[in-house]
Amino acid sequence: MKSYDTTIARRGAGLAGKKEKTSRRRMSRQTRENIFGYLFISPWIIGFLGLTFGPLLFSLFASFTDYNITSRMNFIGLDNFKRMFTIDDLFKTSLWNTLYYVLFSVPLTTAGAIFLSVLLNQKVRGMKFFRTLYYLPAILSGVAVYFLWMQLLSPSTGLVNTFLAWIGIEGPAWLFDPEWTKPALILMKMWSVGGGMLLYLASLQGVSASLYEAADLDGAGVMKKFFYITLPMISPIIFFDVLTSTIGAFQIFQEAYVMTENGSGGPGNSLLFYNLHMWNNAFEVFDMGYASAMAWLLFIVVMVLTIINMKLGKKWVHYEGGG
């Protein structure tokens, strides 16, 4: 009897001991998770503080000063911001050029990418080959591509105007005509529409065929199916694409820098984009305070647009499974 009791007691004690041990281990496990978690993400934290958050604060501060790297930072209040809207005429030009580019390039590339992805989602012979081919220009970028387009857009001997001449259109002078410089860059952007196409293609392949079959039974036509099934089903991707390509389009710089003789801004300053103007202020005349003010204004504009985009997105983006 006694021995029996002790066995139970021992067993109980053993159990209790085990429980205690596990709970202690669970505690230490959470601590370990924390240590490992923060250790693993520490490179990102350093990068975020040192290369994003810190610089954001610094440029906010610098935007209220006349900092030019060599001088001391003198606080000048809102002078930099006043200068943008009153004295600096080129600022307005650069803002207008950038808005023009954003307003035309984003809708055109989005529509182009959707159109192309719908075409490339059909069952046609050689589809794999076509997809590769249309995607190829999207991976090409940098100075070489800009040189190529300067050659293609050459007014008399370029490929684009040669094509246009075939169909009886006299092509413009493109990069030499202030009216046509921005359309020229948009045309170049359209060439790399394959990147967006791929996003949409992946999304289209996720649209269930039964939806289209049901629409067929109801006698819906091609257009109806496109507007009432395809577009709503891929609307999350459209939203994402518009959001990111708007932010991207606001940052247009390299194209203009390379295609206008080291950032001169092109004929009639028609390619003087916001970032190019900012670059010239920061690194040509080292007016860092003014450039920082421009940077913060851009930041605010992009943030406001993103918020508007997200608010509007709630109205037209269709999320499957509620919402």
Next chain:
Amino acid sequence: MRTAAAPKFYETKKFKDKLKQTIIFTVLLAGSVLFLSPLWWMISTSLKSPAEIAQYPPTFVPKEFHFSNYVEAWKTAPFTRWAMNTFFIAFCGMAGSVLVNSLVAYAFAKIRFKGRNALFIVVLSTMLIPGFVTMVPQYILFSKLGWVNTYLPLIVPAFLGSAFFIFLLRQFMMTIPNELIEAAVLDGANHLQIWWHVMLPLTKPALITVAIFSFNGAWNDLLGPLLYINDESLYTLQIGLQTFKGTVQTQWNYLMAMSVMVLLPVVLLFFFFQKHFIEGSNITSGTKG
């Protein structure tokens, strides 16, 4: 009396499908000629003589193939040096991107540390900040550190994580079952060992995608070298090509020949790893829905 007359051949579904397919095929074929013609033009111009380039109307196929353009253009500037510089920067950046971003992504996907979700939202929102906003302070920081005219400003940031790559890898890692991690924990492995022995092998496709994207990014980067590199001997291909234009002026055959050479590695990479380019895009799209 109505008889079930067989529908005329052009009314059958089979015919309509065939017609639709033919139309789409034709449109796609015409479009591909349009999309490929710039590349054709680039190669064709690179092989022409200056006289033939200036000729009107332009020719589509060079009358004579001047392959020597490539050799002469390459010799006009230190392209060999620039190519080696670019490869060096791109490989360092690639190594940093793959290692660091996968480590960070692993933590966000599989380690339950405090504040994880809030921090991940911070990661995502940094993707929305235009790079130009932080460019001036970054330049000041790197110049105070004495890093101007070295490769450090081009390489070190790759070792400090990139929001896009972290996101991409984290999404991929989320699809790896937790049981695998838990089993490894029971075997006494710590997270560093699990990351190295379990996660890295399982996420190879995504890692290759990140490697390719970061290589391409470094290869095509003009802004970084333009800001930080002054010595011609330290130039990368992008900035070298840009100054090369000043040297040869309107010799478009030379310019196009060198443009072909600069684009070639990226194109080869693309055809070699085509699947990964496509897969990489699918990862991002599949999770945004």
